[in-house]
Amino acid sequence: MPSQFLAEIIIEGKKNARDPEGETIMRDLMIKHGYGMVSSVRSGKILKVTLEAKDEKEAEEICWKMVNELRIYNPVAHVCTIQIVK
Numbered sequence: 001m002p003s004q005f006l007a008e009i010i011i012e013g014k015k016n017a018r019d020p021e022g023e024t025i026m027r028d029l030m031i032k033h034g035y036g037m038v039s040s041v042r043s044g045k046i047l048k049v050t051l052e053a054k055d056e057k058e059a060e061e062i063c064w065k066m067v068n069e070l071r072i073y074n075p076v077a078h079v080c081t082i083q084i085v086k
Contacts, residue, residue, distance in 0.1 A: 002052040005059040006085040011073045012044035019043055047072070056084045 021043040030038040053059035063082045073080045
């Protein structure tokens with residue numbers, strides 16, 4: 001019998017890729033407002049998907065299939081990680 005799982009799909013720019021949104025947050029929000037202790041900001045997006053699967057492994061496999069078939073991220077420019085929260 002399937003169980004319900006919550007998957008977090010995290011999509012971020014590759015480490016060496018420029019991140020204009022992260023740079024703007026760093027410059028305009030962190031530094032200008034006294035958070036000089038912050039040395040880096042990277043932006044990304046998170047998708048929270050609730051799905052039914054027989055176990056965590058199947059839930060993760062479904063998510064990987066989904067992000068690849070639907071082209072939710074670009075593997076050339078982004079890194080995608082999937083975490084099953086339950």
